[in-house]
Amino acid sequence: QVQLVESGGGLVQTGGSLTLSCASSSRTFTKYAMGWFRQAPGKQRDWVASMSSGGTTYYADSVKGRFTISRNNSKNTVYLQMDSLEPEDTAVYYCAAEYTLLTPSQVAAAYNYWGQGTQVTVSS
Numbered sequence: 001q002v003q004l005v006e007s008g009g010g011l012v013q014t015g016g017s018l019t020l021s022c023a024s025s026s027r028t029f030t031k032y033a034m035g036w037f038r039q040a041p042g043k044q045r046d047w048v049a050s051m052s053s054g055g056t057t058y059y060a061d062s063v064k065g066r067f068t069i070s071r072n073n074s075k076n077t078v079y080l081q082m083d084s085l086e087p088e089d090t091a092v093y094y095c096a097a098e099y100t101l102l103t104p105s106q107v108a109a110a111y112n113y114w115g116q117g118t119q120v121t122v123s124s
Contacts, residue, residue: 099109
């Protein structure tokens, strides 16, 4: 069983920045693609960004150019740097791990493990 622990959420004004972190307990972290999803109240969980085990990154159109996903394999941690935040980015953000060496999925059901979520609120 892999545990994912997120941190870094909070309240920020429009145009501000936040960095989310997600620490994995896996001893085989490099065999997982890592993703970030978000869920606003009353809405479905949406894919935000993913990073393959090899370091290739993928972004949803809504965050491309504003968010950056990265990973530090020596620390078993994945990050989501969020810049130019907008009220529409307000949601609970979840990190997830998919056991694959291939292109990571954009579908939540493909991911094997999930964090508990961290709230991001962007005020206007």
